[in-house]
Amino acid sequence: xxxxxxxxxxxxxxxxxxxxxxxxxxxxxxxxxxxxxxxxxxxxxxxxxxxxxxxxxxxxxxxxxxxxxxxxxxxxxxxxxxxxxxxxxxxxxxxxxxxxxxxxxxxxxxxxxxxxxxxxxxxxxxxxxxxxxxxxxxxxxxxxxxxxxxxxxxxxxxxxxxxxxxxxxxxxxxxxxxxxxxxxxxxxxxxxxxxxxxxxxxxxxxxxxxxxxxxxxxxxxxxxxxxxxxxxxxxxxxxxxxxxxxxxxxxxxxxxxxxxxxxxxxxxxxxxxxxxxxxxxxxxxxxxxxxxxxxxxxxxxxxxxxxxxxxxxxxxxxxxxxxxxxxxxxxxxxxxxxxxxxxxxxxxxxxxxxxxxxxxxxxxxxxxxxxxxxxxxxxxxxxxxxxxxxxxxxxxxxxxxxxxxxxxxxxxxxxxxxxxxxxxxxxxxxxxxxxxxxxxxxxxxxxxxxxxxxxxxxxxxxxxxxxxxxxxxxxxxxxxxxxxxxxxxxxxxxxxxxxxxxxxxxxxxxxxxxxxxxxxxxxxxxxxxxxxx
Amino acid sequence: xxxxxxxxxxxxxxxxxxxxxxxxxxxxxxxxxxxxxxxxxxxxxxxxxxxxxxxxxxxxxxxxxxxxxxxxxxxxxxxxxxxxxxxxxxxxxxxxxxxxxxxxxxxxxxxxxxxxxxxxxxxxxxxxxxxxxxxxxxxxxxxxxxxxxxxxxxxxxxxxxxxxxxxxxxxxxxxxx
Numbered sequence: 200x201x202x203x204x205x206x207x208x209x210x211x212x213x214x215x216x217x218x219x220x221x222x223x224x225x226x227x228x229x230x231x232x233x234x235x236x237x238x239x240x241x242x243x244x245x246x247x248x249x250x251x252x253x254x255x256x257x258x259x260x261x262x263x264x265x266x267x268x269x270x271x272x273x274x275x276x277x278x279x280x281x282x283x284x285x286x287x288x289x290x291x292x293x294x295x296x297x298x299x300x301x302x303x304x305x306x307x308x309x310x311x312x313x314x315x316x317x318x319x320x321x322x323x324x325x326x327x328x329x330x331x332x333x334x335x336x337x338x339x340x341x342x343x344x345x346x347x348x349x350x351x352x353x354x355x356x357x358x359x360x361x362x363x364x365x366x367x368x369x370x371x372x373x374x375x376x377x378x379x380x381x382x383x384x385x386x387x388x389x390x391x392x393x394x395x396x397x398x399x400x401x402x403x404x405x406x407x408x409x410x411x412x413x414x415x416x417x418x419x420x421x422x423x424x425x426x427x428x429x430x431x432x433x434x435x436x437x438x439x440x441x442x443x444x445x446x447x448x449x450x451x452x453x454x455x456x457x458x459x460x461x462x463x464x465x466x467x468x469x470x471x472x473x474x475x476x477x478x479x480x481x482x483x484x485x486x487x488x489x490x491x492x493x494x495x496x497x498x499x500x501x502x503x504x505x506x507x508x509x510x511x512x513x514x515x516x517x518x519x520x521x522x523x524x525x526x527x528x529x530x531x532x533x534x535x536x537x538x539x540x541x542x543x544x545x546x547x548x549x550x551x552x553x554x555x556x557x558x559x560x561x562x563x564x565x566x567x568x569x570x571x572x573x574x575x576x577x578x579x580x581x582x583x584x585x586x587x588x589x590x591x592x593x594x595x596x597x598x599x600x601x602x603x604x605x606x607x608x609x610x611x612x613x614x615x616x617x618x619x620x621x622x623x624x625x626x627x628x629x630x631x632x633x634x635x636x637x638x639x640x641x642x643x644x645x646x647x648x649x650x651x652x653x654x655x656x657x658x659x660x661x662x663x664x665x666x667x668x669x670x671x672x673x674x675x676x677x678x679x680x681x682x683x684x685x686x687x688x689x690x691x692x693x694x695x696x697x698x699x700x701x702x703x704x705x706x707x708x709x710x711x712x713x714x715x716x717x718x719x720x721x722x723x724x725x726x727x728x729x730x731x732x
Numbered sequence: 733x734x735x736x737x738x739x740x741x742x743x744x745x746x747x748x749x750x751x752x753x754x755x756x757x758x759x760x761x762x763x764x765x766x767x768x769x770x771x772x773x774x775x776x777x778x779x780x781x782x783x784x785x786x787x788x789x790x791x792x793x794x795x796x797x798x799x800x801x802x803x804x805x806x807x808x809x810x811x812x813x814x815x816x817x818x819x820x821x822x823x824x825x826x827x828x829x830x831x832x833x834x835x836x837x838x839x840x841x842x843x844x845x846x847x848x849x850x851x852x853x854x855x856x857x858x859x860x861x862x863x864x865x866x867x868x869x870x871x872x873x874x875x876x877x878x879x880x881x882x883x884x885x886x887x888x889x890x891x892x893x894x895x896x897x898x899x900x901x902x903x904x905x906x907x908x909x
Contacts, residue, residue, distance in 0.1 A: 252858060253854075253862075404901065569857050576831075
């Protein structure tokens with residue numbers, strides 16, 4: 200049976216847009232169909248930018264999940280609103296651009312701790328792809344922070360794992376208000392590091408990164424704009440507001456067709472492809488596999504071992520705040536992102552407890568001067584506020600370890616995008632709180648060393664579980680009893696169906712997963728190009 | 733609530749509907765007077781508002797040339813301010829509008845005065861901040877002069893490329909050993 204397309208890519212976020220880019224770079228005439236459930240929102244639009252600046256209204260707020268889209272039914276409530284954007288370009292549109300690599304021990308979580316999963320390959324396999332991913336995303340970082348190959352980062356007080364190429368761009372500076380935390384870190388034997396950030400050279404530090412007026416941070420939408428305006432790519436087709444509702448199997452191993460809703464008629468349409476790649480994020484990929492029931496796959500594609508949707512993880516967010524009586528230096532947070540971080544407690548030694556990635560919060564110290572002016576406070580009152588009590592906060596992502604019972608599955612009904620609701624069953628393990636509190640104690644030490652007062656009842660917080668870094672719901676494994684996809688991201692038991700999103704990561708380390716996703720995506724594109732007949 | 737009949741006239745709370753159009757010179761001058769008065773009220777003396785005019789004009793253009801158009805809100809604000817100045821004289825009129833307007837609760841937008849405050853004055857205040865003014869709020873009073881290495885970055889403030897000679901923030905300096 201002949202196919203309409205060589206590749207069908209479902210989802211247009213960082214994974215989907217990157218795969219299309221790399222395939223088309225190699226073969227500009229490749230017939231590719233991209234399907235995206237969400238709408239297109241204009242980027243770099245001055246009116247939208249001013250509205251965001253003066254009213255704090257992001258132009259893509261409408262693309263975020265709403266209450267009820269993803270019912271949380273487990274012991275630990277899971278919050279999805281604000282975690283992702285359903286739109287042209289995907290969630291990179293609201294991404295912060297923090298671009299840390301996973302560390303070597305993150306590929307052996309289960310072997311090292313007995314919990315979560317192991318990757319089917321190691322850090323050294325992914326390292327060259329990390330270098331390419333950093334170039335692709337334009338990551339700004341500090342080479343001095345990287346370990347030497349063969350020596351763990353912690354042995355030499357380095358924050359980052361070894362690297363074979365320098366960062367593409369130099370790091371952002373620490374700010375004056377970072378200084379007191381840097382000094383406290385050093386006193387406590389914590390290594391201060393510069394946050395690796397994806398920013399192009401045109402960044403003008405407006406602090407409005409959630410909607411940049413210049414497009415100074417990678418977003419899938421910019422990549423798509425380039426692809427769709429390139430005259431050479433005549434066989435690239437993009438259809439937006441077209442949710443994919445089912446995959447159709449021609450045989451057990453061949454997934455031939457996708458069914459999607461036509462945005463112009465509202466009717467179900469089909470398209471067939473030689474290879475189908477699901478770049479639909481960790482929420483949608485497992486549901487689409489579960490929906491695709493057939494005589495060949497009675498429990499949904501790739502789900503013969505009932506692993507689809509399981510092992511869901513994200514990052515528990517920890518924070519410790521502190522207060523001083525005066526802000527004589529009149530410090531405010533001048534970047535809209537943290538530039539100070541540390542990975543001292545993000546090492547193999549802390550893996551059993553749940554590693555943490557420390558960052559100085561970009562929310563403090565801060566005074567919203569305009570808000571006080573709008574409230575009718577005069578110059579002298581605002582001066583008193585600016586020089587009054589000062590707050591600082593140390594935040595951390597804590598590593599979560601995948602558990603079999605934590606699962607994303609099909610909820611009842613559909614969302615406004617025409618996609619099924621997500622039923623989220625999640626519970627922290629019984630020892631989670633104790634481990635998190637141990638980490639909070641480490642963080643409190645820093646704030647106290649800085650001379651700030653910590654209110655134990657209010658300032659030490661284990662945040663509500665949210666879905667920002669959701670991973671592992673179609674994880675990689677060595678065989679189908681361990682995972683849903685193999686090391687090349689191909690769904691076990693199929694010849695031509697791939698999943699490419701955070702869903703395939705068997706672990707989520709203690710850092711943001713986007714850089715790792717891009718590295719994994721570039722590895723997949725090499726595989727696809729090598730497979731091409 | 734301050735003002736007279738114009739200020740107290742009832743309106744629906746949502747943005748007043750209007751077609752996009754170019755503002756007249758007189759309208760722009762009248763709105764600029766409000767913007768400058770904000771700078772004067774909060775003693776924006778380090779950066780004179782004149783230095784912010786290009787940013788403010790770009791903001792104004794983007795708000796009036798495309799939908800949702802703010803043209804009707806701007807016309808309303810001009811009439812509200814005209815009435816306030818008639819009643820209180822200019823300095824006191826702006827002081828009352830900015831600091832003591834009697835709009836209670838603040839988020840109630842059911843009068844022409846409340847519309848002028850919310851859709852025009854409050855947004856102009858944000859523009860004053862992001863366009864680069866009011867740095868002296870967070871620069872030590874004893875050292876208020878502007879220097880390239882004494883810059884302060886608000887959200888929205890466009891400081892220039894970070895590869896420029898001018899640093900976009902006050903950077904941390906390692907203590908000398």
